[in-house]
Amino acid sequence: MSQTTPLAKPAAPRTVIEVGQPRGFLAAEVIEKSGTDLNRCYQCHACANGCPFIRAMDYPPNLVLRLLQFGMREEVLRCKTIWICVGCHTCSSQCPMGIDMAAVMDTLRLMAVEEGVAIAKPNILDFHEEVLRSLERYGRAHKLGIMWRYKVKTRRWLSDLDVGLKMLAKRKLDLRPSRVQAQEEIGDLFKCYWRESK
Amino acid sequence: MSLHHQIDFSYFPGCSMATTAAEANMSLMQSAKILGLNLIELSDWNCCGSSSAQTMCKNLSLGMAARNLSLAPAGRPLVAMCPRCLHYLRHAKVCLKKDPETHRSLEERWGRPINLDLKIMHFMEVLVRFGLDRLKQSAKRSLTGLKFVPYYGCAVFRPPDLEKEKYYQGEMEDILVALGAEPIIGAYTHRCCGSFLSATDPEIVTPLVNEIIDSAVAAKAHCLVTACAMCQLNLEIRCTSRERLPVFHFSEVLALALGAKDYEEWFVRHLVDPRPLLQNLALVA
Structure with missing residues (x-):
């Protein structure tokens, strides 16, 4: 994480501003x-x-x-x-x-x-996708499942292990998801979801 | 049992209250029962969409929140405790009011009316509007001596769309002061807790959470009381400061004052044990 103050110093100093498209x-x-x-x-x-x-x-x-x-x-x-x-x-x-x-x-x-540009924080996009996967499957967020799959995807196994274990010990992470009965209504909502989520 | 005549509300718990913050839900249900506010869980509710749906697909976000509105029976307000859920539910209502075509198509899709006159309220608003007399009559334990930071996080901030909606700025203090507690306002009461960055980028969130907790310590508070279950979790799991303070859900403090007895069940779920503080103040045995 950069500790510089963005106000004082933009990420990459540049001398020429190239205007990509007509202004506006x-x-x-x-x-x-x-x-x-x-x-x-x-x-x-x-x-x-x-x-x-x-x-x-x-x-x-x-x-x-x-x-x-x-x-x-x-x-x-x-x-x-x-x-x-x-x-x-x-x-x-x-x-x-x-x-x-x-x-x-x-x-x-x-x-x-x-537009498929390079995502500056791909782990955050991964996280949102895992949340949506959980919502699509259960209609509600199953946090343990989300965090597990997020870890698999980002391979950040050891980071935060202590916090995860504490949360498990305090029974803050339910093993089983709570789910919506009318699954077809939830599935239907995800049809507008722009990306293949499988 | 309640001394008061019952008032019915539809209740939207949301994913946090239903799982990670079960202690907030338990204490909320206790409080409501004592006050005669009958919170009837919305049948087959789904997640409000949260920031992830909002980030990835606006239609999905609107659809998820709107489905909950379609489940709310006519004739009673819909109550939420989670400020974020409240936000997305209200936002869906505003969007559908502006977009009759989508409103109609969603109604047809589900075969249920979506009532756009539905009142959507936060539980604190319910308390202030319907419960102040009841609070006084039902208070069992005085909170005298409890110095708390009313921590709202981003809960009262909202986009221009929702600026005319009622929010609950100051209501946490109003209610807890009525029950004897003392608010400490010289801390970061309105600083965002970090939201989902706590899961994805804890190194960004930890310094922010530490600043919030440190500010409460510096202001000589005993504890923080949160309006939002996610804030409570983030303030607990991301704090690395040397001196830490208990962080309560608003409903826990409320239920304590109202004489609830099952507090052990809530407090064992905290990462910073609040019992020593409460024992010092002779609030719990």
Whole structure:
């Protein structure tokens, strides 16, 4: 994890800004998909100042909006920030212009996956997929199963073993999933899910 | 048994309350029973969708939350305890109001009406609206001496879409102060707990959780009380600070004050044992 302050120093210093698409094109696409007018942003940095996760991000949220306005598609879709954002809405609550930053981040994650760009935090994508696999199968989250499969996928066996064992000892991880009776209704919902989830 | 006439509510537990935070659910059901608030579990409920569905597919996220709305019988409010579930359920209602076509198609798909006038409330809101008199009459143990940080995490933050919805800023203090406890507000009460990053990137979450706990220690609190079950878990499992504090679910403290007796069952599930603190204050034997 980078400990540098993104506000002071962007991840990769660059001298030339190459504008990938006509200015406004990418921003317009994201505005349409997210339903939030990010062009209202006047770079006050309220979102960045409030974000609890800023230290783990490569671009502060306001800079993500700026990159969108500059049409820098790859930069935005490949950045860590969109995956680190957990959607806590601290920024949305603080934004003086009422920009729904979390909706922008949701949109960008989806675009990143749909366009098949390199995902900056593949383990987070893996985690979300495991949660969805559990939801598809049971209709509810079975945490032990999710964590087990996540471990298999990311091969991070030893990290966090102590926490996992403590949770098991405290009976916080149920061995058996609780499940929805009307499985066909749940399965049906997953038909819109864009990816082969098997 | 309850002294009060019963008021019926549909209750949406959600995955955390149903499993990892079973102690929160047990104490909530105890409290509700004592107060005569009849929480009727939504039949065959499913996960609200959570951040993962929201991240991967908006239609899926909407569909999962909306199915729960379709299961709620008319004539009684739908109550959630998990702030995130509340958020996704409310969000689905707002989306369907704006999108009558999807509303109709989901109703046809399930053959059930989705009532968009359904009241969706947080349990704290229920308490404040229906339960304040009942609280006073039913309190058995005074919480006097208990200094707590009301930890909301991100629970009261919301997107602009939901800004007109009622939230429960300050209600945790209102309720627990009425029961004798003393709120400590000089700590990080509204700092996100790290959510799913706790599972994927603990090294990001640990320093944040430590800051939250350290701030509570510095403010001389005895404990933190959380509005959200996931926050409770993250604050417990990710804290590496030298000095640690017990972290309660709101419903546990409430149920204690109301005289619940099965607290041993909840507290053995905590990673930081809260019993020494409660014994010191003579709240439990």
